[in-house]
Amino acid sequence: MMKKYFEELVSGIETKLQEDPENKSPRKAFALEIAKIGTRLYSDTNQKCWCGIATPFDLLSAMGVTSCFVEFVGGMLASTETAGNFIETAEHAGFPSDACGYHRAVMGAAFDGIMPAPDFLIGTTCPCSGGLAVVENLSRHFKKDLFVLNIPQQASEEGVRYLTNQIRQMVKFISDHTGEPLDENRLRDTIKLTNQTRQLMNEMYRLAQQVPSPANGHLMGNLGIVLPLVFGTKAGVEICQIFKDTFASHVKEKISGVPDEKLRILWIQNRIQFKNPIVEMMEKEYGASIVSDELNTVTWDPIDPEDPYPGMARRAISFPLNGPINVRIKHLQKLAQEYNIDGAVNPCNWGCRQGTGARGMIANGLKEVGVPVLNLEVDCVDSRNFSEGQLRTRVEAFIEMLS
Amino acid sequence: MNNKSRLIGFTCAYTPLAIIKAAGYIPYRVLPVGEAPDLAGSLLHDNLCPHVKRVLDRAFAKDFPDLAGMVFVNSCDSMRRLADAWQIVRPDEQVIRLDLPATVDDDSVFFFAKEIETFANTLSDMNGQPLGQEQIRSAIVLYDELSATMKRLKAVTNSGANIGGRSAIQKFYNRASTEPVEHLIEELKQIIEEPKSTKLDGEYVPVFLFGNVLPDPEAFSFFESCGALIVEDDLCTGSRLFNSTEMDLDWAKDIFIQLARNILSQPPCARTFDPKNPDKMVQDLLYKAKRCKAKGVIGYTLKFCDPYLARLPAVREAFRKAGVPLLLLEGDCTLRSIGQHQTRIEAFIEMMG
Numbered sequence: 001m002m003k004k005y006f007e008e009l010v011s012g013i014e015t016k017l018q019e020d021p022e023n024k025s026p027r028k029a030f031a032l033e034i035a036k037i038g039t040r041l042y043s044d045t046n047q048k049c050w051c052g053i054a055t056p057f058d059l060l061s062a063m064g065v066t067s068c069f070v071e072f073v074g075g076m077l078a079s080t081e082t083a084g085n086f087i088e089t090a091e092h093a094g095f096p097s098d099a100c101g102y103h104r105a106v107m108g109a110a111f112d113g114i115m116p117a118p119d120f121l122i123g124t125t126c127p128c129s130g131g132l133a134v135v136e137n138l139s140r141h142f143k144k145d146l147f148v149l150n151i152p153q154q155a156s157e158e159g160v161r162y163l164t165n166q167i168r169q170m171v172k173f174i175s176d177h178t179g180e181p182l183d184e185n186r187l188r189d190t191i192k193l194t195n196q197t198r199q200l201m202n203e204m205y206r207l208a209q210q211v212p213s214p215a216n217g218h219l220m221g222n223l224g225i226v227l228p229l230v231f232g233t234k235a236g237v238e239i240c241q242i243f244k245d246t247f248a249s250h251v252k253e254k255i256s257g258v259p260d261e262k263l264r265i266l267w268i269q270n271r272i273q274f275k276n277p278i279v280e281m282m283e284k285e286y287g288a289s290i291v292s293d294e295l296n297t298v299t300w301d302p303i304d305p306e307d308p309y310p311g312m313a314r315r316a317i318s319f320p321l322n323g324p325i326n327v328r329i330k331h332l333q334k335l336a337q338e339y340n341i342d343g344a345v346n347p348c349n350w351g352c353r354q355g356t357g358a359r360g361m362i363a364n365g366l367k368e369v370g371v372p373v374l375n376l377e378v379d380c381v382d383s384r385n386f387s388e389g390q391l392r393t394r395v396e397a398f399i400e401m402l403s
Numbered sequence: 404m405n406n407k408s409r410l411i412g413f414t415c416a417y418t419p420l421a422i423i424k425a426a427g428y429i430p431y432r433v434l435p436v437g438e439a440p441d442l443a444g445s446l447l448h449d450n451l452c453p454h455v456k457r458v459l460d461r462a463f464a465k466d467f468p469d470l471a472g473m474v475f476v477n478s479c480d481s482m483r484r485l486a487d488a489w490q491i492v493r494p495d496e497q498v499i500r501l502d503l504p505a506t507v508d509d510d511s512v513f514f515f516a517k518e519i520e521t522f523a524n525t526l527s528d529m530n531g532q533p534l535g536q537e538q539i540r541s542a543i544v545l546y547d548e549l550s551a552t553m554k555r556l557k558a559v560t561n562s563g564a565n566i567g568g569r570s571a572i573q574k575f576y577n578r579a580s581t582e583p584v585e586h587l588i589e590e591l592k593q594i595i596e597e598p599k600s601t602k603l604d605g606e607y608v609p610v611f612l613f614g615n616v617l618p619d620p621e622a623f624s625f626f627e628s629c630g631a632l633i634v635e636d637d638l639c640t641g642s643r644l645f646n647s648t649e650m651d652l653d654w655a656k657d658i659f660i661q662l663a664r665n666i667l668s669q670p671p672c673a674r675t676f677d678p679k680n681p682d683k684m685v686q687d688l689l690y691k692a693k694r695c696k697a698k699g700v701i702g703y704t705l706k707f708c709d710p711y712l713a714r715l716p717a718v719r720e721a722f723r724k725a726g727v728p729l730l731l732l733e734g735d736c737t738l739r740s741i742g743q744h745q746t747r748i749e750a751f752i753e754m755m756g
Binding site: 093096098100123125128129132134136137139140145146147148150152153158159162165166324325348350351352353356358359360364 | 444445446447448450451452477479480481483484486487488490491500502504505506510511513514517518673674676678679681682706707709710712713714715716717719
């Protein structure tokens with residue numbers, strides 16, 4: 001099912017691009033590459049690895065392994081309106097509805113044979129306990145070896161050293177499973193591409209900060225969380241280049257992402273992954289443009305191609321959802337100021353202890369910089385209890401208050 | 404900063420209590436007990452585990468003594484959020500975070516040893532007194548003695564002596580988590596050595612209890628009222644906190660590395676696991692249940708506890724395959740929530756009786 005979905009997505013986008021090669025929109029380029037990753041994950045010829053979110057995907061790419069974080073599958077199933085069946089499967093297997101919807105969907109998909117068996121797995125302790133547990137459960141289900149990266153909470157000297165050592169061991173673990181040693185030259189080239197992507201991300205995000213913003217909720221959705229999957233690849237550079245060029249052109253021509261931009265919104269953490277009218281309603285009916293998502297950001301320095309592991313370690317530790325909440329709040333405050341944010345929306349994903357857990361502190365932190373926050377009660381993956389009318393009313397009231 | 408208090412608060416069974424003791428402080432576990440008003444929701448989402456919320460409610464209500472500081476182990480998402488909220492609710496107390504690896508290998512031991520060393524230095528700075536290896540070793544020996552004494556007390560109880568049932572042991576666990584332990588060890592030794600003439604009344608089914616947080620002694624009386632005698636436990640408010648494998652201290656080696664290895668080798672809670680053997684937790688539980696000759700096993704876990712929520716399906720499956728009766732209960736640390744399961748517990752016990 002998913003294999004067919006990804007193949008049709010790739011061919012559909014490629015056909016459109018062949019018909020109109022000049023119209024390669026940023027989102028199309030992004031979707032095409034993600035769909036290609038999907039086809040590789042579901043093919044029988046690639047080495048595959050299911051991962052935690054903080055995995056250095058560029059390193060796996062340099063070692064010829066197609067890798068993806070498991071929550072991606074949960075989001076994908078939700079976007080295709082199929083997550084509900086798999087969530088029910090997981091619940092029947094004993095995973096309660098109090099757990100994260102992403103993880104329930106992934107486990108159900110694995111039980112129902114929708115998740116391709118990986119060659120091995122890499123779990124990460126960041127961002128959440130549940131994410132690590134689901135990778136452990138997948139390891140048990142598929143009877144495949146698991147490696148765990150413990151992501152320290154802070155970028156202390158000891159913390160960076162600890163994670164750097166683990167990454168070195170991870171390379172050995174991967175080599176042992178692929179039968180191929182790491183090609184140092186290939187890794188060096190990969191890191192150079194990662195750094196190029198990073199640079200372009202910085203530039204495109206800076207352009208998105210302009211008033212009016214060339215960005216909108218559709219363009220920016222899930223971008224920062226998914227882009228690491230193409231780090232270290234030419235495709236990653238190309239996607240960000242198209243984003244940057246498109247934004248630059250729109251800024252120059254004063255084309256805003258949402259016509260007649262009236263309000264600028266920051267979206268916190270999760271998008272609601274299944275079809276819903278909230279973003280479109282905000283933008284079309286109220287001119288409230290989602291100009292940034294919390295994870296649309298660059299929090300790390302360029303990585304040294306000659307000695308990349310410490311840089312990769314620092315990058316993982318700098319993930320905004322890692323560490324004490326005051327780090328995350330400062331990050332959100334910085335985004336709010338850089339993007340001239342009027343208000344923030346926090347869809348408190350039911351079952352997310354690490355992100356949603358701190359909602360009161362996040363709201364207080366953004367209030368300090370004059371940004372009100374709307375906390376929504378929603379499961380971002382499980383649409384079975386989605387109450388559209390209730391959410392619409394709350395969002396409308398919030399927007400009217402901002403206006 | 405309140406420098407008068409000699410108490411260092413903690414909430415997690417992975418806390419290196421010997422370091423607190425060695426630094427001249429008394430470890431004080433902020434247990435999720437009492438009737439503090441429900442205020443945690445003002446900072447934390449309601450879907451966080453009741454342990455964390457009730458501890459934060461207590462912090463809001465100020466219903467425990469002043470603390471010199473509070474140490475939080477990075478055990479799970481909810482505990483990290485509690486540490487964040489603590490700084491807001493009790494800004495005068497120093498919050499110390501200990502980063503605990505989820506897996507155990509030499510690198511993890513080394514990293515955690517550095518964390519413990521930093522913790523020791525922080526306490527030493529707070530106290531204004533140097534903290535030497537000799538003090539740490541003495542404290543480790545003291546806590547080893549406490550663990551050994553608690554084990555002996557349980558053995559005496561399991562041999563049929565009536566010291567007040569399993570609830571009495573839980574009271575000692577709670578005291579050992581909140582009081583200086585020297586006097587307590589002596590008290591426990593006296594109890595162990597006193598001749599016991601009475602046995603618990605009635606017929607009981609021996610049960611192994613595992614899970615996370617259950618500090619209320621009355622909960623154990625309640626199990627007994629249902630016909631279940633808890634002969635062994637694997638709880639973070641029970642044996643897991645005082646169940647360190649006796650440390651064979653090597654005076655020539657780094658004490659922090661030895662302590663880190665010891666703590667990481669303790670019976671793990673669900674958040675710590677062996678990636679080379681994801682079934683290890685299940686295997687350990689089955690082994691413990693058989694070792695204590697339990698006829699059945701009760702798992703008591705807290706609502707919204709991700710580490711357990713994610714692993715219980717595998718536990719259930721393994722127990723089914725092994726033919727060991729298992730009853731899983733979910734609660735919120737309170738006796739009230741366990742009481743709601745009375746019929747299920749009684750039926751479970753009857754089935755085995």
